[in-house]
Each structure stands twice: as structure tokens, then as C-alpha cells.
Amino acid sequence: MKYIAIIGYGVVGGGITAVIEANKEQIKRTVHDDVEVKYILDLRDFPDSPYADRVVHDIAPILSDSSVELVCETMGGSHPAYEFSVACMEAGKSVVTSNKEVVANFGDKLLECAKKNGVDYLFEASVGGGIPVIRSFNTALAGDNITAIRGIVNGTTNYILTKMKNEGRDFADVLREAQGLGYAERDPAADIDAIDAKRKIIILTALATGVLLNDADVYAGTLRTVTQDDIKAAAKLDAELKLLACANIKDGAIEAFACPMIVPHTNPISHISGVYNGISATSEVTGDIMYYGRGAGRLPTAGAVVADVCASLSGAAKREYVPTFERKEGLARPFDEIEFTYYIRANCPKVELCDKLEAVCDKVEVISENADVIEAVAGKMSYKTLADIFPDATAIRILD
Amino acid sequence: MKYIAIIGYGVVGGGITAVIEANKEQIKRTVHDDVEVKYILDLRDFPDSPYADRVVHDIAPILSDSSVELVCETMGGSHPAYEFSVACMEAGKSVVTSNKEVVANFGDKLLECAKKNGVDYLFEASVGGGIPVIRSFNTALAGDNITAIRGIVNGTTNYILTKMKNEGRDFADVLREAQGLGYAERDPAADIDAIDAKRKIIILTALATGVLLNDADVYAGTLRTVTQDDIKAAAKLDAELKLLACANIKDGAIEAFACPMIVPHTNPISHISGVYNGISATSEVTGDIMYYGRGAGRLPTAGAVVADVCASLSGAAKREYVPTFERKEGLARPFDEIEFTYYIRANCPKVELCDKLEAVCDKVEVISENADVIEAVAGKMSYKTLADIFPDATAIRILD
Numbered sequence: 001m002k003y004i005a006i007i008g009y010g011v012v013g014g015g016i017t018a019v020i021e022a023n024k025e026q027i028k029r030t031v032h033d034d035v036e037v038k039y040i041l042d043l044r045d046f047p048d049s050p051y052a053d054r055v056v057h058d059i060a061p062i063l064s065d066s067s068v069e070l071v072c073e074t075m076g077g078s079h080p081a082y083e084f085s086v087a088c089m090e091a092g093k094s095v096v097t098s099n100k101e102v103v104a105n106f107g108d109k110l111l112e113c114a115k116k117n118g119v120d121y122l123f124e125a126s127v128g129g130g131i132p133v134i135r136s137f138n139t140a141l142a143g144d145n146i147t148a149i150r151g152i153v154n155g156t157t158n159y160i161l162t163k164m165k166n167e168g169r170d171f172a173d174v175l176r177e178a179q180g181l182g183y184a185e186r187d188p189a190a191d192i193d194a195i196d197a198k199r200k201i202i203i204l205t206a207l208a209t210g211v212l213l214n215d216a217d218v219y220a221g222t223l224r225t226v227t228q229d230d231i232k233a234a235a236k237l238d239a240e241l242k243l244l245a246c247a248n249i250k251d252g253a254i255e256a257f258a259c260p261m262i263v264p265h266t267n268p269i270s271h272i273s274g275v276y277n278g279i280s281a282t283s284e285v286t287g288d289i290m291y292y293g294r295g296a297g298r299l300p301t302a303g304a305v306v307a308d309v310c311a312s313l314s315g316a317a318k319r320e321y322v323p324t325f326e327r328k329e330g331l332a333r334p335f336d337e338i339e340f341t342y343y344i345r346a347n348c349p350k351v352e353l354c355d356k357l358e359a360v361c362d363k364v365e366v367i368s369e370n371a372d373v374i375e376a377v378a379g380k381m382s383y384k385t386l387a388d389i390f391p392d393a394t395a396i397r398i399l400d
Numbered sequence: 401m402k403y404i405a406i407i408g409y410g411v412v413g414g415g416i417t418a419v420i421e422a423n424k425e426q427i428k429r430t431v432h433d434d435v436e437v438k439y440i441l442d443l444r445d446f447p448d449s450p451y452a453d454r455v456v457h458d459i460a461p462i463l464s465d466s467s468v469e470l471v472c473e474t475m476g477g478s479h480p481a482y483e484f485s486v487a488c489m490e491a492g493k494s495v496v497t498s499n500k501e502v503v504a505n506f507g508d509k510l511l512e513c514a515k516k517n518g519v520d521y522l523f524e525a526s527v528g529g530g531i532p533v534i535r536s537f538n539t540a541l542a543g544d545n546i547t548a549i550r551g552i553v554n555g556t557t558n559y560i561l562t563k564m565k566n567e568g569r570d571f572a573d574v575l576r577e578a579q580g581l582g583y584a585e586r587d588p589a590a591d592i593d594a595i596d597a598k599r600k601i602i603i604l605t606a607l608a609t610g611v612l613l614n615d616a617d618v619y620a621g622t623l624r625t626v627t628q629d630d631i632k633a634a635a636k637l638d639a640e641l642k643l644l645a646c647a648n649i650k651d652g653a654i655e656a657f658a659c660p661m662i663v664p665h666t667n668p669i670s671h672i673s674g675v676y677n678g679i680s681a682t683s684e685v686t687g688d689i690m691y692y693g694r695g696a697g698r699l700p701t702a703g704a705v706v707a708d709v710c711a712s713l714s715g716a717a718k719r720e721y722v723p724t725f726e727r728k729e730g731l732a733r734p735f736d737e738i739e740f741t742y743y744i745r746a747n748c749p750k751v752e753l754c755d756k757l758e759a760v761c762d763k764v765e766v767i768s769e770n771a772d773v774i775e776a777v778a779g780k781m782s783y784k785t786l787a788d789i790f791p792d793a794t795a796i797r798i799l800d
Binding site: 019022023026027029030124130131132135136139140141143144145268271272276280284285286287288289290291292293294297299300302303304306307310311314315316318319320321 | 419422423426427429430524530531532535536539540541543544545668671672676680684685686687688689690691692693694697699700702703704706707710711714715716718719720721
């Protein structure tokens with residue numbers, strides 16, 4: 001028998017016990033032993049749960065029980081998730097997490113701690129829910145050089161954008177509905193201000209480069225200002241408006257950001273709608289590859305945690321490439337300096353718009369004009385340049 | 401130093417030496433040792449290759465050299481690939497292959513032979529080229545029950561269908577061009593008669609169920625009869641015509657087939673165009689998941705072989721779930737009995753068409769009619785039923 005503990009018995013934590021019950025046989029096939037949850041750490045009690053007798057309110061009994069080989073950290077947040085994870089690893093236990101915040105903020109220290117203590121620190125469920133993107137980065141693509149990452153990594157905002165498009169409704173209206181249905185949090189900032197997407201692109205970029213970027217070096221653009229006019233503009237360009245998390249890795253620099261972008265229909269990522277996630281990677285040998293699936297939800301995310309549990313308890317994780325993350329200053333290109341092609345909507349005469357844009361970029365194409373508003377596509381230029389000439393225009397980046 | 405051999409130095413075999421050269425450092429990071437190609441078995445000589453001195457024309461020196469830990473089989477075809485693979489494994493060498501034919505035909509025996517001899521038999525590159533779909537089935541989805549597989553697994557035919565749609569040209573015309581460009585073989589039967597796609601769905605189904613279906617039990621529908629009218633019919637239905645490889649696993653039976661199908665645009669697999677491949681799996685815990693990427697080509701496929709080489713030489717493969725395939729009779733549902741919704745084009749009066757269809761199925765919808773031709777969507781019914789009432793109609797299955 002292999003014993004594990006779960007710290008944080010919320011949506012994902014509860015899913016873990018469900019998946020372990022449901023897939024007992026398949027798990028045994030991989031681990032070559034039964035896996036049992038011995039402790040559940042939570043502030044609450046769960047008197048009606050069949051696991052009621054395993055609930056503890058203190059990490060101490062887990063740390064001191066040497067029969068517990070592995071701990072699933074599904075608490076969320078940086079603290080005390082970080083401190084608890086370190087304590088578990090220092091007590092010789094591997095840690096598996098679904099917590100993107102702690103990986104994005106402390107992944108370098110947590111991986112180092114795992115190495116020092118000869119245990120695993122695995123975080124498949126932190127990005128893309130049930131999509132096995134992290135294992136793929138560490139196995140199939142481990143012998144390859146990843147040069148670009150594009151991801152729709154936040155299901156809540158993709159659901160909101162899909163609804164806005166299909167039903168012609170406003171952002172605030174759809175957000176309120178999503179909150180009512182439990183698809184969006186009561187405090188939606190992490191999702192709609194792209195903080196969650198930013199954390200995920202920090203993690204993916206670290207897997208591709210070994211460098212864990214600082215939170216402050218990665219731009220997060222909010223969706224709060226997105227309007228029906230923006231959605232319609234994307235449609236005019238045979239494209240979709242998406243919250244995209246991106247990284248470009250070239251010439252020793254990293255461009256990483258998460259913000260609303262116009263994604264042409266020729267890119268398969270544009271067709272990912274509703275709560276689904278999609279993550280694509282471009283690499284030298286493999287070319288373009290994309291993963292698509294349910295990026296969140298109790299069972300898919302818990303399933304990814306359990307896949308990591310199996311990889312750790314079977315010993316497979318130690319034989320795979322084990323990434324290390326390090327902090328390196330000066331690699332991240334400031335967002336204002338990254339050049340994009342832009343969709344621009346402004347209240348000004350056509351001649352003025354064209355003259356100003358043609359002075360700073362190669363391609364300028366007016367796509368509509370009427371008395372009040374002119375729309376154009378122009379690029380490439382930095383936001384710095386654009387904001388200089390049109391400080392008040394609506395500007396949306398277009399994915400190449 | 402870890403020594404390997406390559407048997408069959410064609411497109412993929414040549415790619416392996418290129419990838420091993422290019423990604424030396426990354427490979428060492430995983431294997432913890434250098435990897436060197438010691439022998440290349442081929443009927444030809446390669447006097448201009450830097451590997452000219454490693455070329456042998458007989459398997460014997462490879463078998464008798466105990467320093468060779470692993471053999472990459474990139475010969476293609478069933479024989480002698482099967483016999484050589486068995487001989488290598490009996491000599492204590494792991495085998496990694498890109499050869500879907502030998503895996504589809506002899507996967508049960510080859511995996512058993514590997515187990516008996518304590519070596520690995522890995523075949524990531526046999527399906528989906530550079531897409532790590534097999535490793536995902538064996539790791540992320542190993543603790544899950546896969547209930548459906550849908551795949552565009554043949555890049556040549558997807559390229560042809562995409563060209564036919566975009567340029568309005570005939571099948572034979574586009575095929576000829578693809579042959580001229582080297583995208584299609586001089587004898588294109590394996591691709592265009594869906595034999596290649598059939599082999600791949602046999603392999604994926606075996607990974608999902610443990611059952612290796614007999615070649616004769618899996619239907620392969622040719623593309624030779626596809627016309628512009630069929631492509632246009634798909635467009636009318638807001639869908640694409642695709643060569644789809646499918647498996648449904650339910651109630652103890654397996655429905656597996658590869659044939660042209662109409663795939664609605666609401667399914668992300670419909671948007672996979674050109675030489676790209678896409679494979680989706682539906683499972684109980686993870687839900688829907690899809691992998692997308694270059695399904696063929698020298699470097700992506702060689703990259704997948706090298707990923708397997710790393711997994712074997714590092715010892716990771718033995719810690720992962722190792723599948724076994726067995727033959728079981730009577731599980732495959734005969735293709736004629738599987739129920740589909742159909743697009744039907746016939747030369748007959750509307751009343752006759754509707755009457756006959758309404759007698760056998762719940763849903764009948766006429767989508768166009770003129771003096772000569774009537775088009776309808778109707779279902780669900782088996783092909784047996786449909787052929788009984790309309791033996792001469794054009795009928796194309798629609799993916800749900």
C-alpha cells in the first residue's frame with residue numbers, strides 16, 4: 001500500500017479522492033500497488049464524507065508520518081502552500097500540485113528543494129487542467145528547442161468571449177451570468193485581468209527555457225474593456241478575439257505576455273471556444289503542435305493530479321527530464337517595445353490616420369470608414385510608437 | 401556512451417541521425433550519457449554520409465554486438481521488420497519504431513516479446529508523427545477510460561482534401577500534383593484507400609482497450625470516389641469533408657473504421673487542414689482532449705523516435721504504464737451495422753426519397769432539391785438499411 005495526503009480539500013482536492021476511487025485498477029497497473037489517501041488537511045470538517053476520519057487541521061501529523069510518500073497540494077494561493085510544500089519535501093515526501101500561483105512565484109525554489117531532498121515536485125495540473133501539456137514539454141519536446149508558445153489557458157474568459165460573440169451581449173452582462181452559474185469567481189480579477197493566464201505562461205516559458213520570469217516582467221492585459229465593437233472587428237478580419245497567453249523565445253530574449261488579441265481563423269487556436277483550453281508550441285524539430293481540452297473542472301484537473309501521483313509513485317518521474325527553473329534578470333523584453341500588427345479604431349479623418357501610421361510602419365490598410373469612426377490594420381510597431389501618435393485610439397494586437 | 405543502431409536509413413532513419421546531432425545536449429540531459437549511432441542497416445551504401453563507415457548490409461553484426469542497447473526500426477512494412485525486431489529484442493536490445501504497419505499487424509507479439517526479454521518496444525512515431533499522442537495515452541490517460549477516438553491521421557489525404565476545397569479541383573488532379581511534389585507516394589493506395597489511417601486507428605484502439613483488432617475487422621473507405629459535389633455538400637452543412645479514423649468503445653463492443661466523413665465546424669477536428677494531423681480522445685475523467693501537429697515529415701517523426709530512444713535509455717519507459725495488446729474475437733462491430741446520420745444525394749423524386757427514409761429513420765431533412773438531384777440528411781441508420789432502399793445514392797457519414 002502507498003499512502004498519500006491531500007492538503008486543501010476543495011473542488012480539485014475532492015476530485016482526487018473521486019478519481020482514485022474510480023480508477024483504482026488502472027492506477028494499480030501503473031504504480032504496482034494500491035494507493036490510499038491517509039490524511040486530508042483542511043480548515044473545515046467533512047462529517048458526511050467517507051473520508052471524514054482522515055481529516056486533520058494541522059500539517060504536523062502528515063509531516064511526521066513516514067508512511068506518507070506523497071502529498072497533493074490543492075490549496076491554491078502562495079501561502080501557506082509554499083511553506084507546506086517545502087516542509088513536505090524536507091520530510092522526504094514528493095509533492096504534486098494544481099496550484100499555478102505557487103509554481104509561477106516559487107517554482108525555482110520548489111524544484112530546487114525537491115532536488116535537494118531527492119523527491120519529486122510535479123505540477124501537470126497547474127496549466128491546462130486535464131491537458132497533459134507539461135508532461136509533453138518534459139518528455140516529447142525535452143530534446144527540442146521551443147521557440148514560441150501560444151495558449152488559450154483560461155476557460156472562464158474564453159467562455160465569456162464565446163458567449164459575447166454568439167449572443168451579442170456585453171462583457172459585464174455575460175460576466176454576471178457566469179458568476180451566477182459558478183463559472184466565474186465572485187472576485188473575478190484573477191481571470192478577467194489575465195493574472196491567471198500570466199501565471200500559466202510564466203510556467204510554460206520556464207519549462208521551455210529554464211528561466212522563471214518575474215511576475216512584474218510579464219504583461220497582463222485586462223478583458224474588462226472589451227466591447228462588442230472589438231468582437232465585430234475580429235469577425236471583419238476573419239478572426240476571433242481571444243485572451244491569449246504568448247511567449248516568443250528568440251535571440252536570447254523572451255517576449256511573454258497575456259492579453260486580448262485578434263487571432264485569425266487560419267490559426268487552429270482561434271477555433272477553441274467555450275470553457276476549452278488550447279496550447280500550441282512551435283519547436284525546431286517537431287514543428288507546430290497543439291493540445292486542446294478541458295482546461296479546468298474538478299475531474300479533468302484531479303485526473304492530471306492523479307497522473308502525476310502515478311508518475312511519482314511508479315518512479316517514472318525521476319527517469320524523465322526533471323526541469324530546473326532559475327531567475328535571470330534582463331531577458332524579458334518590455335511589453336511596450338514588442339512589435340505587433342494592430343487593429344486600430346479611431347475618431348479622426350482618414351488622411352490623418354493614414355499619414356500618421358504610414359510614417360511609422362510598413363503596412364497600413366483601412367478596413368472601414370464612416371463619418372465618425374475609421375478602422376485600420378497597421379504594423380508592425382511597438383505600443384510605445386502607437387500610443388505616441390494615437391493615445392486615444394482603440395488598439396488590439398493581431399496574432400501573426 | 402550509449403550505442404544504438406538504425407535499421408532502414410530512409411527519410412525517417414536519416415532524420416534520426418540529424419536529430420541526435422542537433423539535440424546532443426538536450427538528449428544527454430535526459431539520458432545522462434551520450435548517445436551514438438554505431439550501426440546503420442540498409443541495402444544501400446551512403447558513401448557521402450558522415451555515417452558511411454557505420455553502414456552494414458546484414459543484421460548479424462548488430463545482433464552480436466552487446467554494446468548496442470537499442471535499435472530504431474524505420475524500415476516500414478511487416479517483413480522483415482517484424483523478424484528483425486524480434487531478433488533484436490531476443491538479443492536483449494530495446495526496439496523503437498516508426499512503422500505503423502508492423503505495430504498494427506504484430507503489436508501483440510512484439511509487446512509480448514519485449515516483456516519476455518525485459519526490454520522496451522516503443523512506437524510513438526507510428527501514429528501522428530511528432531505529436532506525442534501515444535505517450536499521452538500511456539501516461540496522462542493511463543488512469544482513465546477512453547470511450548471515443550477521432551483522428552485525422554493521414555497528412556497526405558488531408559492535404560489533398562484541403563486543396564480540393566480551396567482550389568475547387570478534382571481528386572485525381574490534386575493527387576497527381578501531390579505525387580509530383582513528393583507529398584504522395586507513386587503508389588498512393590495506402591494513403592488514399594485509408595489503409596494507413598486504418599492501421600493507426602487499430603494502434604490507438606489497442607492502446608485504449610488492450611485489444612488489437614484484426615485488420616479485416618476494421619473498415620477502410622477509399623477517397624478515390626470523392627468529388628467536388630461532396631466537398632460542396634459538406635460546406636452546405638457548415639462542415640468539412642475529412643478522412644476520419646474513429647473508434648467508439650462502449651458496452652463491451654468496439655466500432656472502429658477509417659473513411660471519408662462530414663465533420664461539423666463545431667468539432668475542432670474539422671479545422672485541421674493541410675498536412676496536419678489531429679487526434680482527439682474522449683475519456684471519463686479528462687473529458688475531451690485533442691492533439692494537433694505535423695503528422696509526418698522527416699524531422700517531426702524522427703523527433704518522436706528520438707523521444708522514445710530517450711525514454712528507453714533513461715529507464716523512464718519501464719516505469720510508465722507498459723501496454724499489452726491481445727487478440728479477442730467478436731468485439732468489433734461489423735461496419736455495415738454501425739448506425740450513422742448520413743448525407744444522401746440521389747436522383748429521385750422528393751416524395752419517394754422522404755417516404756423511404758422516413759420509414760427507416762427518425763430524422764429526415766431535405767437540404768436542396770432540383771429537377772435532377774435531391775440532397776438530404778437522414779439518420780440514424782446502418783449502411784445495410786440505407787443500401788437496401790437507395791443502392792445507387794451517394795451517401796456520406798456525418799460525425800455526430
